[in-house]
Ligand SMILES: Nc1ncnc2c1ncn2[C@@H]1O[C@H](COP(=O)(O)OP(=O)(O)O)[C@@H](O)[C@H]1O
């Protein structure tokens with residue numbers, strides 16, 4: 001049984017069809033990148049899995065349990081966590097308060113304290129800034145906070161939407177380093193939207209390529225990157 | 240400025256602030272302007288007295304001693320608001336903000352008609368805590384004891400609410416939900432719990448306003464909630480929709496300005512007090528259409 005299964009998914013906004021006939025499965029502990037041009041439906045896919053937008057059709061399962069139709073809070077409580085596009089930090093709350101929002105559903109107080117320590121160790125800046133408003137953090141720090149905030153829910157599956165958007169390459173390196181460490185440490189299943197196939201290849205994992213609301217290719221990230229390099233070589237650096 | 244006038248200004252401003260907060264709390268989490276808030280206030284007023292169409296009210300719950308009466312009326316206000324949410328607004332959770340607003344109007348009209356059926360349309364004389372009308376002397380000025388108590392009560396209510404929002408789990412969830420409701424839900428925050436809590440608090444605040452209004456005016460009138468709702472709504476707009484501290488500040492400001500204008504304007508200009516007041520409001524909104532304290536990053540519901 002896959003950890004996460006998406007079957008025949010369709011997502012519509014009024015008359016606009018963002019996703020149709022989309023199916024894929026993710027194994028436990030796997031790292032899957034989703035790539036594709038703007039408007040391909042990547043964010044819509046993650047939002048549908050997290051329950052933030054309603055699926056018009058199809059079924060989403062985690063550990064064989066049907067998630068589609070549940071509200072986002074119920075899906076979060078089953079162990080699926082989201083690092084959304086644009087980070088969506090609670091800017092009026094302190095850093096520590098941001099990290100605490102997702103622990104309300106947990107009863108294991110001592111494990112929560114351990115997770116906070118893990119988050120602080122992975123991102124020491126968050127410990128330093130724990131008491132200051134999250135809105136004062138830089139873009140990279142907000143991305144780290146969004147990842148740490150998702151981690152505090154004790155997820156089994158984590159969805160990460162374009163963590164590299166708007167960040168300097170060095171910061172992106174750091175974000176991915178930490179993400180991979182946390183994945184190993186917590187045995188996470190990761191689904192990451194990433195535009196750059198070169199970046200995905202360097203981090204390593206499987207890659208799904210989306211276009212027009214469908215998956216058009218599925219394979220190892222490294223093979224995509226090689227193909228993109230070829231395209232780049234022939235057609236300039238558009239890719 | 241006399242001490243008496245200062246307390247008048249603080250008491251009126253405090254009541255407007257508490258009423259505005261009742262509207263801002265619900266707007267914060269639901270993007271709903273609850274126009275039934277005035278009728279929540281009126282219902283809490285009439286809960287004090289025995290249903291009848293007579294001009295002189297017979298105290299029902301209102302006859303209970305204050306330590307019992309106050310929590311009971313607060314609970315009734317909270318319960319009414321929570322029930323209204325569950326019965327009217329929850330089935331419309333995915334409706335547009337305009338549809339929600341219209342149904343809040345409808346709910347207000349329904350509640351007002353219920354009161355008319357039970358109590359008749361004539362204003363009633365109600366004597367609640369009449370002994371508090373006695374003046375006390377502070378620093379040479381004479382101030383009604385009731386004004387002192389009202390000011391103290393407003394301070395206690397505002398401080399209590401601020402503490403609750405800052406220090407409790409529920410408060411944290413409400414603040415997160417007010418900023419980005421869907422994101423809070425994706426972190427496991429239960430929407431029903433947060434919304435019910437906002438309505439309960441809002442209904443409790445409506446009951447506080449009700450108790451103060453009755454004690455101050457000695458009247459129960461089916462329409463009394465509508466007037467204060469109007470001022471409170473204006474205060475939330477001036478304060479910046481969704482900003483709790485903005486609603487409080489604007490409520491205090493409008494109440495204080497109103498009391499000061501009443502005292503300071505020449506007698507022949509007094510009938511136009513509200514024209515001066517709302518002229519000021521319009522000026523503020525011309526320069527800051529988003530209100531004085533527009534909240535950071537407030538995102539639409541769902
Ligand atoms: N909330 C929304 N309302 C209406 N249309 C939307 C909404 N979100 C996305 N879309 C549309 O759906 C399509 C897919 O968008 P999105 O999922 O954001 O793609 P991607 O993340 O791959 O850039 C686009 O055409 C976009 O304009």
Ligand SMILES: [Mg+2]
Nearest residue numbers: 042043044085
């Ligand atoms: Mg996107």
